[in-house]
Amino acid sequence: MSEKAEKEGLASPYKGITTSGSxxxxxxxxxxxxxxxxxxxxxxxxxxxxxxxxxxxxxMFPVDDPEWRKWMNQHFYVRQGVGxxxxxxxxxxxxxxxxxxxxxxxxxxxxxxxxxxxHTLGELNKDDFIQYGEWLYWITIMGEPSADKPWGWQIDxxxxxxxxxVMGDQVVMTPVFVGSEPVVATTGKFKxxxxxxxxxxxxxxxxxxxxxVQQRKAILQSAKTNNNxxxxxxxxxxxxxxxxxxxxxxxxxxxxxxESLIDLYVTNMDDGHAKVKMEEVRKHLADTWFAxxxxxxxxAVYYYRIHSPVxxxxxxxxxxxxxRHLYADPSVPDRQHVHAVIRTPNGNDYGKDLLRQHxxxxxxxx
Numbered sequence: 291m292s293e294k295a296e297k298e299g300l301a302s303p304y305k306g307i308t309t310s311g312s313x314x315x316x317x318x319x320x321x322x323x324x325x326x327x328x329x330x331x332x333x334x335x336x337x338x339x340x341x342x343x344x345x346x347x348x349x350m351f352p353v354d355d356p357e358w359r360k361w362m363n364q365h366f367y368v369r370q371g372v373g374x375x376x377x378x379x380x381x382x383x384x385x386x387x388x389x390x391x392x393x394x395x396x397x398x399x400x401x402x403x404x405x406x407x408x409h410t411l412g413e414l415n416k417d418d419f420i421q422y423g424e425w426l427y428w429i430t431i432m433g434e435p436s437a438d439k440p441w442g443w444q445i446d447x448x449x450x451x452x453x454x455x456v457m458g459d460q461v462v463m464t465p466v467f468v469g470s471e472p473v474v475a476t477t478g479k480f481k482x483x484x485x486x487x488x489x490x491x492x493x494x495x496x497x498x499x500x501x502x503v504q505q506r507k508a509i510l511q512s513a514k515t516n517n518n519x520x521x522x523x524x525x526x527x528x529x530x531x532x533x534x535x536x537x538x539x540x541x542x543x544x545x546x547x548x549e550s551l552i553d554l555y556v557t558n559m560d561d562g563h564a565k566v567k568m569e570e571v572r573k574h575l576a577d578t579w580f581a582x583x584x585x586x587x588x589x590a591v592y593y594y595r596i597h598s599p600v601x602x603x604x605x606x607x608x609x610x611x612x613x614r615h616l617y618a619d620p621s622v623p624d625r626q627h628v629h630a631v632i633r634t635p636n637g638n639d640y641g642k643d644l645l646r647q648h649x650x651x652x653x654x655x656x
Contacts, residue, residue: 292367299524300359306637307521307602309531313637314599320647323459325562327437330456333391334435334443337384345372345381353433353440358453358640362523363467363629365408365421365448365612371430374405375423385429388443392454392463397558400468404450406480407470411448411612413478422448422612440645449629454559455641457648461563462641464634467522468558471612471627486605486628492551493594493605497582499547500535505586507535514584514623518593519606521633532597534581545575552578552596555603555632567601574598591623602633 306313338346349372351357357370374382390398405424412422426447432455433441442455451467474484500508510533521528537545552571557564571578577598584592584607591607608627614620637643 292362292364295362295524296360299526300356302527304359304637304640304642305527306639306642307526307528307530307633307635308637309529309635311529313643317599317636318634318638318643320457320644320651321460323461323563323566325459325461325560325566327456327459327461329391330388330454330461330560331435331437331441333384333388334431334441337381337388337429338431338435340378340381340384341372345376348372349429350431350434353442354645355432357430358432358442358444359524359526361444361446361451361453361465361467363449363451363469364523365426367446369428369446371428371444371446373428374425377425388429389445389452392443392461392560393452394557394559394561394564397560400485400558401445401450401452403480403483403485404468404470405447406483407472407475407485408448408450410475410478410480410483411471414472414613414616440641440648442641453640455644457641457644460641460644461559461566462634462638462644463559463563463567464632464639465521465526466555466558466632467629469608469627469629471608471610473626473628486630489554489605489630490625490628492554494586494588494590494592496547496551496580497586497594499544500540504535504539504544505582507539508580509582509586510534511583512585514591514593514607517606517608517623517629518583519604519608519629519631520595521602521604521631522629526639530597530602532579534579534595534597536576537578537580537598538576548578548580548596549575552601552603555630556601570600571598574600589625591625597635599636600634602631602635604629604631606630 409424440457455462596603
C-alpha cells in the first residue's frame with residue numbers, strides 16, 4: 291500500500307498545494323530575516339561527525355533530492371537515513387541537539403512526547419516494540435550544512451515528520467506531521483504523557499468564538515464519521531479550494547483568536563523564525579479561512595482546517611488503528627487518535643520556491 295501511494299504521489303513533479311492548480315506567485319521572496327541559523331548548521335555538522343562512514347552515506351542526500359517528499363506517517367513505511375534505534379548514546383544526543391537547535395522548547399517537547407507515546411502504543415499491543423517504539427525514527431540530511439548554500443534535515447517516523455529547510459537565515463519548516471495514538475498515556479512507562487490537548491481545545495474555542503451565522507459558514511458538515519485530513523503523505527500537489535469562513539468576515543477579537551490558534555502550531559519551530567513566519571501569516575490574515583467538520587460539544591470529535599496563501603493547518607480526530615482491538619466500534623473517530631499537518635501552500639513546502647529562486651539566481655550569475 292505504501293509503495294503504491296509513494297509511486298502515485300511522486301509521479302508528478304512537485305508543484306505545491308494550490309487552490310486552483312496554479313501557484314500564486316511572489317509570496318516567498320529570498321530575503322534576509324536577521325535570525326541566525328548558525329546553531330542549526332553547527333548542530334547538523336556535529337551530528338554528521340558522530341556517524342560512521344556507512345551511516346553517513348545513507349543519511350546524506352542532495353538538497354533537491356526526491357527523498358524530501360518520501361515521508362509517511364504509517365509505522366510500516368520503509369525509511370531512509372539513520373535510525374535512533376541504531377544510534378549510540380553519543381549519536382542520539384547529537385541528533386537531539388540538532389532538533390533542539392531547530393525547534394522551540396515546546397516543539398522539542400512535542401517531538402519527544404510523540405516518540406514516547408509510540409512506545410506506549412507498543413505496550414498496548416502486547417509489548418510489540420518491533421512495530422512501535424520510542425526509537426523508530428530516522429534522520430536524513432539534505433545538502434551540506436552551509437552558511438550560504440541551501441540545505442536541510444528531516445525526521446521521519448510514526449506520527450512525527452519534520453522537514454526543516456535552511457537557506458542563509460531563512461527557514462521553512464513544512465511539511466510537518468504530528469500526532470499520536472494514544473494522545474494521552476494512561477498506563478505504562480510514560481503514563482501521563484499527553485500531546486495536542488491545547489490544539490484540540492483552542493480549535494473548539496475558535497469555533498465557539500463565532501456567532502451563529504458565522505458558525506453556519508464555518509461548519510462544512512456537522513457529522514464526522516471519517517478521517518478528514520487531505521494533505522498528509524504524498525499529497526504535495528493537492529488542489530484544495532478555500533472553505534468555511536474568511537478572516538475578513540471576522541471581527542478584531544475573532545481574528546485575534548484565529549491568529550493565536552495559528553501561532554500555537556507555528557511556534558513549534560525555533561523562536562526567531564517562528565516570529566518571522568507569524569509576520570508572514572498576519573499579512574494574509576484577512577485571506578485566511580477557517581473550516582470545521584464535526585460536533586461542537588466538549589466531548590465531540592472534529593476536524594478543522596486553517597488555510598491561507600502562506601499556511602495550511604489541518605487537525606483531525608481519526609479512527610482507531612493501532613488500538614482498534616480496544617474499541618467496541620473502531621470505525622468511529624476518537625479523541626485518542628489525532629493527526630495534525632502543517633503545510634506551506636503555493637510551492638514552498640520543503641523550501642521549494644526558495645530553492646527555485648536560488649537556482650535561477652545562480653544560473654543568471656554564471
